[in-house]
Structure formats: C-alpha cells, structure tokens
Amino acid sequence: MTVQIRQLATTTQDFDTEFRRVLHWAAETDHAIEQRVAEILADVRARGDEAVLEYTRRFDGLTSETVAALEIPRGELQAALEAITPRQREALQAAADRVRDYHQRQLDACGRSWTYRDVDGTLLGQKVTPLDRVGIYVPGGKAAYPSSLLMNAIPAKVAGVGEIIMVVPTPAKGSIATGGTGAAGGKGERNTLVLAAAAVAGVDRVFTVGGAQAVAALAYGTATIPKVDKITGPGNAYVASAKKHVFGVVGIDMIAGPSEILVLADGTTPADWVAMDLFSQAEHDELAQSILLCPDAGYIAQVKAAIDRLLPGMPRRDVIRASLEGRGALIHTRSMEEACEISNRIAPEHLEVSSRDPQRWEPLLRHAGAIFLGAYTSESLGDYCAGPNHVLPTSGTARFSSPLGVYDFQKRSSLIEVSEQGAQVLGKIAAELAYGEGLQAHAQAAEFRLNDTTPGSLK
Amino acid sequence: MTVQIRQLATTTQDFDTEFRRVLHWAAETDHAIEQRVAEILADVRARGDEAVLEYTRRFDGLTSETVAALEIPRGELQAALEAITPRQREALQAAADRVRDYHQRQLDACGRSWTYRDVDGTLLGQKVTPLDRVGIYVPGGKAAYPSSLLMNAIPAKVAGVGEIIMVVPTPAKGSIATGGTGAAGGKGERNTLVLAAAAVAGVDRVFTVGGAQAVAALAYGTATIPKVDKITGPGNAYVASAKKHVFGVVGIDMIAGPSEILVLADGTTPADWVAMDLFSQAEHDELAQSILLCPDAGYIAQVKAAIDRLLPGMPRRDVIRASLEGRGALIHTRSMEEACEISNRIAPEHLEVSSRDPQRWEPLLRHAGAIFLGAYTSESLGDYCAGPNHVLPTSGTARFSSPLGVYDFQKRSSLIEVSEQGAQVLGKIAAELAYGEGLQAHAQAAEFRLNDTTPGSLK
Structure with missing residues (x-):
C-alpha cells in the first residue's frame, strides 16, 4: 500500500x-495534568524527600527507604561504560568529543566577559559566569536517548557549571509509568547506555527519580536532592507541565x-x-x-x-x-x-x-x-x-529562539565603575531624566556625586 | 518620626x-486576573481589531472607529521631541547615545556569526540573525518611563531588528485604566516625554493600545497591528499575565x-x-x-x-x-x-x-x-x-538569567555542511548510536552516505 x-x-x-x-x-493544554502536577509540586515543596519517595513508589513501582538509596554512585556509571560494547563506547566517546569541541568554539565565540573604559575613565562591561548547579532531566524507558544526555550535559560542562545533577526514572515493569496497573513492583529498569553516556559527559550525581516529582525536587531542593538553578532536558507531558510551573523559581530550557x-x-x-x-x-x-x-x-x-x-x-x-x-x-x-x-x-x-x-x-x-x-x-x-546541539526550537519558535548552547548555562552581570569625572557628566543627564520621570531620589543620588552643583549645561 | x-x-x-x-x-497568582486575561486573549485572537477597539473603549475610555486611527504617525513623535525642553532633549539624546554605544560593544563581543572547518573539511558554526519584528510594551500614566523605552528599543535596533512596534495605553481621565468608573471618556492622555523617547530610539510604529488586548494583538496579529516575534517591556499584572500566556507563540523577556x-x-x-x-x-x-x-x-x-x-x-x-x-x-x-x-x-x-x-x-x-x-x-x-541596560533579573533570578541585551533580539541557527569525507567518519558513529537508540531510519540515513558499507572500525 x-x-x-x-x-x-x-x-x-x-x-x-x-x-x-x-x-x-x-x-493542547490538558487541565487534568496541570492540576495533578500543581499538587505534586506543592507536595514535594512541603514534604521534600518523603513526598519524592511516595510518588516514586506510586508511579514507578520503586520502593526505597530513603532518597539517598535512589542515588546511583559514580562507580556504577563507570561500570555501565565498561559494560557496553567497545564499538558503542567508541561511538559515544567520539560523539562526545565532537560535541565538546563545537561547544568549546561556541564559548570562545561569545561566552567571555568583556569591559572597556570610556573617555572619562568609566569602566563598562559585562561579566559572564557559569550557573552554579544545573539539573538535567532524562526520560526513562523507550524514549531514553543517550545522545540527548550528551547534548544537555556537555554544553553545561563547557560553560563551567559547578555541578550537574541528573534525574532519570527507572520504573519497574508493570508500574504506572510503564503503562501498567502499578500492581507489579521490584527493581527499576536502568538503561546501561544512558548511564554510560552520563559517565562520558561527566555528570556529577544521578538520582533515579522522574516525573513532576523529580522536577519539583530539583527546583525546590529536598534534604537529599540539591536545589538547582536551571532544569533542562526533555520529558513527557507531566515533566513539561512541571517545568513550566517552576519557571521563575529556576530557569528552564524550551518546552519542545x-x-x-x-x-x-x-x-x-x-x-x-x-x-x-x-x-x-x-x-x-x-x-x-x-x-x-x-x-x-x-x-x-x-x-x-x-x-x-x-x-x-x-x-x-x-x-x-x-x-x-x-x-x-x-x-x-x-x-x-x-x-x-x-x-x-x-x-x-x-x-x-x-x-x-x-x-x-x-x-x-x-x-x-x-x-x-x-x-x-x-x-x-x-x-x-x-558537533552542534540537537536540542532545537520547534513549532516555528526558531523565529525567536536558538539551539541549546553554552549560553544557556551562563548568565551575565553588567559591570559599571563610574569615575569621579564621569559622575560629573552622567549625574546631570541622569538627574534631568529622573526629575522628568518624577523620581527625585534617583535625581538626588546622582546630584550628590556632583562636585559643582550649580545648574548649567549638560555638557 | x-x-x-x-x-x-x-x-x-x-x-x-x-x-x-x-x-x-x-x-501571588491572581486567578481572577488569569481568567480575565485568557478571555481577552482568546477574544482578540478570534475577532482581531474589533476586539481591540472594544477593550480600548471599555478600559481606557478611548473611542475610535478603527485601530488605524489609534496609530500615532511618525511625524507626531518628532513633534513631541521638539515640544520638550532643550535640556530634556539633550539628556534623552545623550542617554540614548551612551546606551547605543554600550550595546554596540555587546554586539561586537558576542553577537556575530562564526564558522570553522574540521580536519575533514566539514563546516560547522552558528549563524546569528536579528528578529524580524519586535513589540515593546510601554505602560501609560504615572509609571510611563521614557528611560525604559530607550532600554528596550535600543538593543533591538542595535541587534538589527527589522521593525519595532510600540504599544502604549493612553487612557482618558476617569477611565477604568486610570482607576475611574469608566463613565468619563474623551481624548487619551499622551506622555510627550515617552513619545519623544520613541523618536530618539527609532521606534517604527506606535499604537495607543494597552493591557492584555495590546499583548494579544502583538502576539497573534490583527488586520491592522502586525504580529511580532517577541514582546518585551514592563506592565501591570494584566500585561504580565498576558505575556506569560502568549509565551511560545512569541518570545517574551522576563516577568519582573x-x-x-x-x-x-x-x-x-x-x-x-x-x-x-x-x-x-x-x-x-x-x-x-x-x-x-x-x-x-x-x-x-x-x-x-x-x-x-x-x-x-x-x-x-x-x-x-x-x-x-x-x-x-x-x-x-x-x-x-x-x-x-x-x-x-x-x-x-x-x-x-x-x-x-x-x-x-x-x-x-x-x-x-x-x-x-x-x-x-x-x-x-x-x-x-x-550605558548598560536597566532591565535586570529580579527576585533572585540573577542566579540563572541576564540583563536585557542585544542577545535577546537575536536568535541563532546551527550551520553544518558535512564533506563527503566527513560523512564517512560521522556516518559510522551516528549509525552505531542510532541503532543503540532503536532509530533505524536515522542509522540508514547516515549509512546511505557511506561509500564503503562493509562493517569495520569506527575509525
């Protein structure tokens, strides 16, 4: 046919x-999902680890006494890297090297602090710094893509992010998260290729939690899972909704x-x-x-x-x-x-x-x-x-947004150091505009820095 | 005291x-505002100009036959610039010059396209382009700050944005938007200093509409108000809520x-x-x-x-x-x-x-x-x-976000041109990883480009 x-x-x-x-x-906005996610977020925010354990048991069929026990030690990531075939290992490492090289060039092209001085000796510029800590969501089950983990983690590493926390659900067979009834339980299914990719990418910590509860834990922090500054990575409708909800508390990448x-x-x-x-x-x-x-x-x-x-x-x-x-x-x-x-x-x-x-x-x-x-x-x-990132703007949003990149794991702070001489020029301009806007304290703060306060030309 | x-x-x-x-x-999320804003957005999306006229009449007490009549011709912006005091004009222009100079340096520091070739002759890089069209929201009444208009419009101009559309409410005295009963009507109150700033900044078109209806018109476009790619600028709770709603349809700056x-x-x-x-x-x-x-x-x-x-x-x-x-x-x-x-x-x-x-x-x-x-x-x-921008991340969001800048009015596209030789190397890596992820069409698309399809080392 x-x-x-x-x-x-x-x-x-x-x-x-x-x-x-x-x-x-x-x-389509699914209001039932939105509502459910809002409840999970509020619950994790209020009860922390306890709520994370409860939702992980309920949705992933994964029972644990503590959230600490849900963390995968770094040694196991290394073991996963040794467990895959040599050809897979070689491919993962070659891909990671190329992705790293490209993003290193991106950093060189636009990720550096810069300053200059104007004629009055006033310093102006922008300081570019990496985020302190980032969370990467990695979907479990059939949509678990090691390549996606590389594409999220490597730009963060190149940017200089201090710590990368990965969360990945490892639902047990028969659990709700795998489309089952939740009746079955047992050990969660781990994806060896994904864990090997985490080792290659240099992820710092991995927790086997997923869904809205994982997003909440990263956004608010719990006793065991540290609060991050930004959450990236793909996920299902619950994860996407949770990311939208916590936007502002933390940064997020796009919703694809x-x-x-x-x-x-x-x-x-x-x-x-x-x-x-x-x-x-x-x-x-x-x-x-x-x-x-x-x-x-x-x-x-x-x-x-x-x-x-x-x-x-x-x-x-x-x-x-x-x-x-x-x-x-x-x-x-x-x-x-x-x-x-x-x-x-x-x-x-x-x-x-x-x-x-x-x-x-x-x-x-x-x-x-x-x-x-x-x-x-x-x-x-x-x-x-x-080499370039495969996390890209969809649905026409390329009109105003960009591939995931090193810049998504940096932020900028303006730098201004006005010289005494500069303050004499800028003070008059600022005061004039501030009075025009009815903001007298702004005007006076500028005027306090003037040596000669007799009114005159702005020049 | x-x-x-x-x-x-x-x-x-x-x-x-x-x-x-x-x-x-x-x-605090005000659910009544959210609900009202969602209705206004849907209405403007469905009925366009007609809905914009209706809300402008209802909230701003401003009656107009057409949205075209709500546009302020460029000549009037220039007239406003001539109507303010020479000292105000001088201050506006001096401020604009310094802000422009700073953002020009920002463009030079990080706003350019870049490419390189790897050893196989494969071209990699990123193309940086300005947004086609941007909308700037300017609040009316007492919170109307000409400086804020400069800070939003100038980086857009420096980035090379094709067209800047400004919206500003000009509520009549006694209108709902001014805290009145809506009973009064008449001519909207225009802020001469703001219009003068629009002339200085080089804004292309100005419409005297405001509120959620203005955000909706910019996001969806109407017969008269062109659809933009991104909306920036401060506003009240209705405007902030509307911006959050339309995020994804268009880009937005931060919610302050x-x-x-x-x-x-x-x-x-x-x-x-x-x-x-x-x-x-x-x-x-x-x-x-x-x-x-x-x-x-x-x-x-x-x-x-x-x-x-x-x-x-x-x-x-x-x-x-x-x-x-x-x-x-x-x-x-x-x-x-x-x-x-x-x-x-x-x-x-x-x-x-x-x-x-x-x-x-x-x-x-x-x-x-x-x-x-x-x-x-x-x-x-x-x-x-x-010189630096005064639109800055608030409420601790400086941990993960940046001042408004030229980069907010640009977007990036990855560029990749794989050479025939490069395809021989990359094809094997990609195919190995794609099979590992169960994506056979990805693997075969890579393999189709191989000259020698006998399996062998990845190197």
Whole structure:
C-alpha cells in the first residue's frame, strides 16, 4: 500500500489554505495534568524527600527507604561504560568529543566577559559566569536517548557549571509509568547506555527519580536532592507541565513540540537519501513532521517512489506511515527562491538544503533551528555527532529562539565603575531624566556625586 | 518620626531565620486576573481589531472607529521631541547615545556569526540573525518611563531588528485604566516625554493600545497591528499575565518582580550618598527592597541617621518609608567577605559595591543583575545613562538569567555542511548510536552516505 502523503503545489489557487492546514498544530493544554502536577509540586515543596519517595513508589513501582538509596554512585556509571560494547563506547566517546569541541568554539565565540573604559575613565562591561548547579532531566524507558544526555550535559560542562545533577526514572515493569496497573513492583529498569553516556559527559550525581516529582525536587531542593538553578532536558507531558510551573523559581530550557524536518531539494541528491531523511524525522513519533520543498516535479515523484519502496523495510514503518500521512507534505514550488521563502514562513527545527549549491541558498534562510547544507549532511549526522546541539526550537519558535548552547548555562552581570569625572557628566543627564520621570531620589543620588552643583549645561 | 527599618547582625543566633523573613517575597497568582486575561486573549485572537477597539473603549475610555486611527504617525513623535525642553532633549539624546554605544560593544563581543572547518573539511558554526519584528510594551500614566523605552528599543535596533512596534495605553481621565468608573471618556492622555523617547530610539510604529488586548494583538496579529516575534517591556499584572500566556507563540523577556538594591559598603562612602541610593530604590514602589550590608556598625548608624534626616525632604517619602519599613534591612556583617557571600545568596537585581577598593570584592560576587563599583557609581547613573541596560533579573533570578541585551533580539541557527569525507567518519558513529537508540531510519540515513558499507572500525 503506497503512502498517502499530501502533495501540494504553490501554483494552485488554494495553496495557502492547504499549506496552513499542514502547518497547523496546537499544543493542547490538558487541565487534568496541570492540576495533578500543581499538587505534586506543592507536595514535594512541603514534604521534600518523603513526598519524592511516595510518588516514586506510586508511579514507578520503586520502593526505597530513603532518597539517598535512589542515588546511583559514580562507580556504577563507570561500570555501565565498561559494560557496553567497545564499538558503542567508541561511538559515544567520539560523539562526545565532537560535541565538546563545537561547544568549546561556541564559548570562545561569545561566552567571555568583556569591559572597556570610556573617555572619562568609566569602566563598562559585562561579566559572564557559569550557573552554579544545573539539573538535567532524562526520560526513562523507550524514549531514553543517550545522545540527548550528551547534548544537555556537555554544553553545561563547557560553560563551567559547578555541578550537574541528573534525574532519570527507572520504573519497574508493570508500574504506572510503564503503562501498567502499578500492581507489579521490584527493581527499576536502568538503561546501561544512558548511564554510560552520563559517565562520558561527566555528570556529577544521578538520582533515579522522574516525573513532576523529580522536577519539583530539583527546583525546590529536598534534604537529599540539591536545589538547582536551571532544569533542562526533555520529558513527557507531566515533566513539561512541571517545568513550566517552576519557571521563575529556576530557569528552564524550551518546552519542545513534535520534531520537524524540512528538506529543500534542488533535485540533485539521490532520491533514496532524501526519502530516508524524511523517515528519520517521521520515525520519532506520529506527530513528527516531514516536509519536502522542491521546484522539480519529476524529482518529487522519485522521492515519492523511494518512500513507497523503502517503507516496508523499516522496523518503525507504522509510526513513519502515520506521521507522513498525518503531517507530512511534498510541495512543488515555482523555484528554489520560493522554497526558501516558504521555509522562512515555517521556521523549521531541522532544515536540510539538499542542493548542489547550498551556500547559494543559505543566505536566504532566516529562520531555522539548524541548517544542514549539502547532500552529505543528513540530519542524523547532526543529531548524533557532527558537533552542534540537537536540542532545537520547534513549532516555528526558531523565529525567536536558538539551539541549546553554552549560553544557556551562563548568565551575565553588567559591570559599571563610574569615575569621579564621569559622575560629573552622567549625574546631570541622569538627574534631568529622573526629575522628568518624577523620581527625585534617583535625581538626588546622582546630584550628590556632583562636585559643582550649580545648574548649567549638560555638557 | 524615625524610620523603623529592620537592623540585623550576622553574629546573632537567629540571623538565618530573620534573614529569610526579609528575603521572602512570593508573587501571588491572581486567578481572577488569569481568567480575565485568557478571555481577552482568546477574544482578540478570534475577532482581531474589533476586539481591540472594544477593550480600548471599555478600559481606557478611548473611542475610535478603527485601530488605524489609534496609530500615532511618525511625524507626531518628532513633534513631541521638539515640544520638550532643550535640556530634556539633550539628556534623552545623550542617554540614548551612551546606551547605543554600550550595546554596540555587546554586539561586537558576542553577537556575530562564526564558522570553522574540521580536519575533514566539514563546516560547522552558528549563524546569528536579528528578529524580524519586535513589540515593546510601554505602560501609560504615572509609571510611563521614557528611560525604559530607550532600554528596550535600543538593543533591538542595535541587534538589527527589522521593525519595532510600540504599544502604549493612553487612557482618558476617569477611565477604568486610570482607576475611574469608566463613565468619563474623551481624548487619551499622551506622555510627550515617552513619545519623544520613541523618536530618539527609532521606534517604527506606535499604537495607543494597552493591557492584555495590546499583548494579544502583538502576539497573534490583527488586520491592522502586525504580529511580532517577541514582546518585551514592563506592565501591570494584566500585561504580565498576558505575556506569560502568549509565551511560545512569541518570545517574551522576563516577568519582573519588585525592584531591589543591595549596597555592600566598607564604610568609606559618604553616608548620605548611600542613604539616597537606598531611597532611590525604595521610591519606586512599596514592595521595592533596599538592603545595606556592612561590617562597620558605626557606619550603619551613620547611614541610619542620614535616612532619618533626609527622608522628610523627599517628595515620595511615604512610599520610601513604607518600602524601607516593610522590606528594607541594615545588616551588620562580620566582614566584607561575609557580606559578599550573603550577596550571592540574595542574587540582587542591583548590587552597589560602595567601597574604596571595589575591584577587590568584584571577583567574589557571582550573582547579580548589575554590579555598580565604587562610591561614584550610584545605581541611578546606571538606570539612566551609563550605558548598560536597566532591565535586570529580579527576585533572585540573577542566579540563572541576564540583563536585557542585544542577545535577546537575536536568535541563532546551527550551520553544518558535512564533506563527503566527513560523512564517512560521522556516518559510522551516528549509525552505531542510532541503532543503540532503536532509530533505524536515522542509522540508514547516515549509512546511505557511506561509500564503503562493509562493517569495520569506527575509525
């Protein structure tokens, strides 16, 4: 059965309407989840460790006398690294090295303090410092991605964060968190590859707690789990809701929507490659979105044929089909220029410019989380090991937000040291404006620093 | 009547308890406001201009046939600049020049795109681009601060934002927005100094709408008011709630709490200066917080005496007294080192190091929105014209967030162009990790780019 993926053309009259329909995706707020999460947060805030233990028992089927017993000692992370295959270990370490190198360059490019002095000798600048302590949420079970842990922890390490606390649920089989009834219990399921990645990334402490209770523990602190300054990392609807709730108490990264890829093709890349790139987004999740924009109708037909031919061989074919049929699109454009314009309207998370001449189109592309240039740059290389971060803005938020980076684990403080001479100039300007705003104490604080208080020119 | 400001000493046994009491401030969520704001947002989203007109009539007592008629033409901004006094004009322009210069240096320090090539010729980097369009909210009435407009608009201009849309309510006397019954109506009250500042800052368009309806119009767009990518600027509880609601649809800046100053004094600055600096924070609002930390008890007594002596001369003495008595504190510390430690626990918005040797203490200060060094650097000079931004993280959020800056009006896109040779190395690493995560399409997309597909070492 061929894949029923939407095919549009910009030349048709109803294109705009059809196109808006493709793009439309609204995160539904689930009020029951919001309410439940608010209760869990309040409870952990009030009762600390005790509440964490209770929710971990209830949702993950994991019984423990103390939260301390839920901590995984560093030795066990190292043991996990030794337990995986040499090839896996080599791949993890190679990926970590490249990700570290890229983020080190990011730090060099924009993460340093700077100061200067003006003509009056007044010092001005900004001091850039790492966050003291960061919490990283790592999902348990089937959505546990070691690559995601690397992408969150390494920029924090490069920024110089003092301590990284990881939380990861390890639900027992049959527990509520694994979709069971909660009747079963026993030992939580740990993901060896994730723990090995924690060792490689240099995570400081790991607690096997998850859900809203883990977010609450990190945000407020408990007797055992230290309070952090920022929480990053993906999670389910409860985790996302909890992060939104605690925003302001701590910093958070973005709340991600479904993943998206947009392929802008000039028809020179093997059609099979592009089809597989569309699959690689679609296999994440039925809500994931894969779109192809191309001015060559013949090439679109080739990609469509490749999709139909390759799909049956994919282990995750059901998810891929549902995603492509529900949210995918093959769009025939008038030109590559028009394709670039449409791409800017979408502001995709992942943007592949599968062209013989990608540098020609790159300057036209204003909004995207990551831009993958040329036929050899499959999104999956970027997802794992090219170096740049794979945590990217989704749902069009690339119009105003950025990939996760070293800058997310730093904060800035303005530095001002006004010289005596500078105070003579600035004091008059500040006083004039402060009186204009009706803030007399502001004005007088400036005037107290004037040596000559006779009114006169501002200069 | 002397000011009943709290006096603490770190040597007393109950200091920690007392100190926590001083710091405690929790933003209450007003569910009635949240609910009302959600309705207004939904209504403006659905009915656009019509809803904006209706709310503007209802809350601001301002009747208009069209939203277009609520736009202030650029000529009127220029006329406002000519209507203010020459001294005001000079002060506005001098402040704008210094703020622009500082933010230009910020752009130079960290706002540029960068790329590099690895040994395989793979290109990696990050493209930094300005936001297309930004909305700036400016409060109306008594809290209308031209300086705040400069601080929001200038970094956006320096970043290269394409278009700046300002919204400002101009409620008629007697309208609900001015605390009236809504019975009165007529022409809205415009603040000439604010409009003059808009001309100086180079704001592109100004609409006289305010409240949640203005935030909604900017976030969703209406037939007349263009949709923006990010909304910044201060506002009342309705505006703050509306900004939180639309976060994700657009970017927002921080949601500010009450303003704070912490003065770290070694006792060498004239006590009157420090007293006036504490006043300058306290005069904002009864919830504003002014704290002095000093190891010299005699100096604390001098500052206390200055407070009592200077207060009666202040026009805003009632607000200052309420703020100092409700939330202020004079804290005697064992040493300057201990004062620095306490300052880090507070993570204040404004931190004055009023010391003969401020550079000695600066390295010990890890968390603050802005650090004002030395006796001549009154906070008020920074508020108006030193150059750094006066929009700063409050309520301890300086632990994880930064002053408003050029970076808030830019976003980043990762750039990756993998060479054919690079794909041979990266493909094997990515495939290994992708299979480990059960994502076979990711693995195959990487493998399709391999020239030699026989399994072998990753190297």
